[in-house]
Amino acid sequence: MSYKIMAINAGSSSLKFQLLAMPQGSTLCQGLIERIGMPDARITLKTPAEKWQETLPIADHREAVTLLLEKLSGYRIIRSPEEIDGVGHRVAHGGEIFKDSVRVTDETLAEIERLAELAPLHNPVNALGISVFRQLLPDVPAVAVFDTAFHQTLEEPAYIYPLPWRYYSELGIRRYGFHGTSHKYVSATLAEKLGVPLSALRVVCCHLGNGSSICAIKGGRSVNTSMGFTPQSGVMMGTRSGDIDPSILPWVALREGKSPQQLNHLLNNESGLLGVSGVSPDYRDVEQAAEGGNRQAQLALTLFAERIRATIGSYIMQMGGLDALVFTGGIGENSARARAAICQNLHFLGLIVDEEKNRQNAAFIQAENAMVKVAVINTNEELMIARDVMRVALTETVTQRVPA
Numbered sequence: 001m002s003y004k005i006m007a008i009n010a011g012s013s014s015l016k017f018q019l020l021a022m023p024q025g026s027t028l029c030q031g032l033i034e035r036i037g038m039p040d041a042r043i044t045l046k047t048p049a050e051k052w053q054e055t056l057p058i059a060d061h062r063e064a065v066t067l068l069l070e071k072l073s074g075y076r077i078i079r080s081p082e083e084i085d086g087v088g089h090r091v092a093h094g095g096e097i098f099k100d101s102v103r104v105t106d107e108t109l110a111e112i113e114r115l116a117e118l119a120p121l122h123n124p125v126n127a128l129g130i131s132v133f134r135q136l137l138p139d140v141p142a143v144a145v146f147d148t149a150f151h152q153t154l155e156e157p158a159y160i161y162p163l164p165w166r167y168y169s170e171l172g173i174r175r176y177g178f179h180g181t182s183h184k185y186v187s188a189t190l191a192e193k194l195g196v197p198l199s200a201l202r203v204v205c206c207h208l209g210n211g212s213s214i215c216a217i218k219g220g221r222s223v224n225t226s227m228g229f230t231p232q233s234g235v236m237m238g239t240r241s242g243d244i245d246p247s248i249l250p251w252v253a254l255r256e257g258k259s260p261q262q263l264n265h266l267l268n269n270e271s272g273l274l275g276v277s278g279v280s281p282d283y284r285d286v287e288q289a290a291e292g293g294n295r296q297a298q299l300a301l302t303l304f305a306e307r308i309r310a311t312i313g314s315y316i317m318q319m320g321g322l323d324a325l326v327f328t329g330g331i332g333e334n335s336a337r338a339r340a341a342i343c344q345n346l347h348f349l350g351l352i353v354d355e356e357k358n359r360q361n362a363a364f365i366q367a368e369n370a371m372v373k374v375a376v377i378n379t380n381e382e383l384m385i386a387r388d389v390m391r392v393a394l395t396e397t398v399t400q401r402v403p404a
């Protein structure tokens, strides 16, 4: 028995989708609708065998989803939209309410909209994506999968900021953490590959992409993570600074007359690899410039690795040891240089990387004599979303439909 599950990531002017056959986890079709709201919007669909692309006006998200469903049938990827058994939606923020993925109801949708206060750029458009699918496929179960939910296992010392208490109790200012779907998928995959239950492992997972976060996972539970109240905190990223002395902000605001919005832009869009290197937010470009002798680019790469090392170190202290370190995300999966820089001089921890395996992006890159496993795992948030749709919304149907 196979189910067709759609995984959706709705942005303000884009909609990413992937249709998966579950429980096999194979991709039937994936693609993107871009420039929604523009006369020259673009839809791209890819199956393992074919690719289609079309430029046309798309007025809004409702039109985008209608078009997507038409194209899926038109290109005979599915016979009709009724063949879709479930839809999973990526939602940025679940606050303290959503500790796991949930089946969407009118109440859960209202909560997601209410949480826009914490994620003003993302939750409203995630909620819009959910609403449109519910209107067009009213009988198909919808599941919301939150970027924050995996980290709801953090305990108070990991999530409380040392501010006056009312900032937590009245305004909800605390560490929430993000990239949860990726950290959850990657740690589960690691345990599968090792043939060891996740409950027996202490893992640090490094999701290193345009946005980067580190997560400490003990016994399968997130016990700490580097992103915080917003995705701005923690390690240095493509255009985000990560942690800095917080007093820099009021100082710069007074000195340069910057507004809160301008400070946000400075921290989120002008800093990180781009800010230090002056070259690019893209790790590959910075690597290339560093190899060409650009001193600031070299410093940017060193800073990037050092801040990750400091975070990993603190998580090893918190967990009382480490069984496995995992790399994922565009940089983590592909850059041998980044992995080598992060893992250098850690022999004293039993963490030793084999240079050749690292160069080859092997699944495990630790040396023969290493105590700590070092894994490279391609993240797959869409598969995790589809699994959660199966678990949350289709379990009953699955048991009913699976022949005895």
Ligand code: AMP
Pocket (backbone or CB within 6 Å): 208, 209, 210, 211, 238, 281, 282, 283, 284, 285, 329, 330, 331, 334, 335
């Ligand atoms: P993501 O946000 O996960 O798509 O990751 C994007 C980041 O991965 C960018 O900084 C890219 O430069 C980086 N990246 C992708 N491929 C490579 C590669 N082969 N070597 C180094 N960095 C890479």
